[in-house]
Amino acid sequence: MNIKLLTRCTMPIKSITKLGYVLLLSLIYVPPGVTGEVAKDSDVIIGAGAHFSWIIFNTRKSELEKILGRPLRLSGKSSGLGVGCKAGIKVAKENRPGHETFGMVCCPLSKDTIASNGLTAHPLATEPVHIVVNKSNSVKNLSARNVRAIFRGEITNWSKVGGPDKPIVVVTRNHCKKRPGHWKTIVPSVDDFRKDRINVKSASAMVKRINDFTGAIGHIGATWEYDKNDQVKFIKVGGYAPMAKNLKNKKYPFYRQLSAVTHGGISSDMKKLLRAAHTGSGFNKLSAKYGLLPN
């Protein structure tokens, strides 16, 4: 028999056999990369909560996933959509073996809250609280005293603080009333705020009011992401910009502590995640951008 002819006849049979082996092996052996794409729920670490802490994780999501070797599922884009601090506590309490969760809160929880919920707080960073005004406002700097006087209603016209002759519209967001820090660094109690003010329920509503009222003044966390059309700017307080170094040396007076919270025992991966979230070069970049001071 002609050998060439035999080869021609047998080659397809050999190829089919090889293909069969490959298919069989592919069913038995799944390469590591594939598991990442079709991850099981038990592999995912779930985090939810306040927008301002969410930014810390979400901005570095892919970097953190790489460090962990596990996927992250994060919720917290807007504090006005029911994913605020309360949601962070709720999600943290869902933590159990095979379903790892953590929460994100925008201010330190009270001891009672921590004790009654069995939570562990993991401070991430101190975030400056921006004092914001309408971009049309010529005022660029206010002393902390004046800021407080304005929010108390002691100063009601911008002309008193070197601005235009325009009534001041105070906009507040009295969130997390039972927790320390945040707006309480401006005035200690809700009752201390000016009475004829606008009190909003969300950070986005705060931005809208500042946009609408040219004489408005408000407060918002430094990590808030503005729309390009927003007519909002932050001002210096006592000549100090809301930056990490000014927080560190206590020159900038308005701030809050961003934290993660967990429930019960946490895995080594979770520990690794929480540590990585406020360390490393990735965090440094965030810190530079938003003025965050790592804890």
Place this chain on the structure above:
Amino acid sequence: MTLFPRTYRNRLLFYTSLLIIFLVVVLGYSYQSSRSAILEQANRNVTRITQQITGYLVEGSNKLNQQVRMISDNHELSEYMFIVVNVDTDSLALHKLTDRLFGWLPRTKMVIVSSKGDVLHGNEYSRLAEVLKNQIKYGINESTFYHSNDSTIELVSTAPIYYQKEHIGTVAIAELLDKNWMIKIARQSSGDLFIVRDGAILQSTLGEMTIGNKFHHDEGYLTINDAQYLVRPISLENTKNNTSQLWLGLSEKRLISELEESRRNILLISLFGIIAIIAAGTLIFRNFTTPLSQLIEYVDEIEHGVLPEIAETKAVDEMGVLRNHFARMVSSLKEKQGMLKEIHTKLEEQAATDPLTDLYNRRHLYDLFPKLLSEANRAEKGVVVLLCDLDKFKSLNDKYGHLAGDEGLKHFARILKICSRTSDFLFRMGGEEFLVLSIGELKGGMILAEKIRSSLEQTPLIYEGESINMTVSIGASYTNSDGEDEALSRVIREADTALYVAKDGGRNCIGLGGTLH
């Protein structure tokens, strides 16, 4: 005597005429009453459209109410208002907010007035703002009303605005019943709308030329620029500061046009109806009465003894089938009649003919002779009678038998036929006696007699191969007397006498009177 038509044809004509009369009467009545019907319809229409427009307005008012409540219930708005009023800031933020929140509302006017009477929004709508201020002044915060504004009417709805349970102002929104609105409604209602104030037209869908005209209607009829309109007012409830009225008008020109169209339709319908009835009647005539009349004609002809030629038809309807059956029946009758005639002729012939010799018999002689004599007289001629008797015929019978005798009789009959003319009549009188009648003179008759006698003498009978000589004696007589009843008896008697003379004279000869020839 009854007036009801007896024939189907007349009944059909009667019914068709009745139908046409009925149609003409009904349509005539419709034509006559169309004007009042159109006017009545127009009155109903104008009322209906008026109600319809009132319905639109109520619906619009309800929608406006809902919208104003939506505005007044908005927390952001009340908060902004509170700030604007209490902080004494400018109302730019309020404008921005209302644009953002309510800019999509299809309303042309929105006015917000604070409880102190300051206009916070909608400064450009000063009249409406004034109305709103007055309302607030009198403590009215929630209402829906119509408000006059230049050449338009506004439907306004107001609602109070509260902030932390404190009344801080009132909002009003208005829907303009302006020219565009009027045109839209006029298109939907097929009528025209007028805004009237102080007896003059402020705005109308009839065009600029009508604006400023007097609006004086006479019992619901208005004349503008020589055109008449059927008009009705449209109720505008809760009018405030509003001396303007809204009127609906239906053009008489349009009504007349509708009337003419209606009448044209009636005429067309009647024309088509009459044509249809006539066509139906004609078809019934053609398909029913015409074949029936033909059948009646045929029956009439048959009654008078004539069997007509009836062609069969291809029509398969009842009348066609009847005609074809009738045609076949008449055809069959004709055939039977022919057969009867033939039988009758045959019988007649048999009654007048001797069966052995095929010559006429004695009975026919009595029928024929008077006619023949009359004919001869008309030709101024007489009738010759030749009475022939075969000689010794008994001995022929005796010698050769009766069959030979019969053959002898037939032989002589053939000789008679050969010798005589076609105008002569030949008879067998009985036994071996024969008679010849010939119109003419006696001389001719004598020649014929001699011809017969000599022919028989010279022509023997051939019977069973044997030649049998036969002779005949002939007695001749002549008559030309017309009107004589006894002419035949007399002339036969004379011929018989002459025959005895010939027999006594030796046979095979001809006797005439008392002499032999």
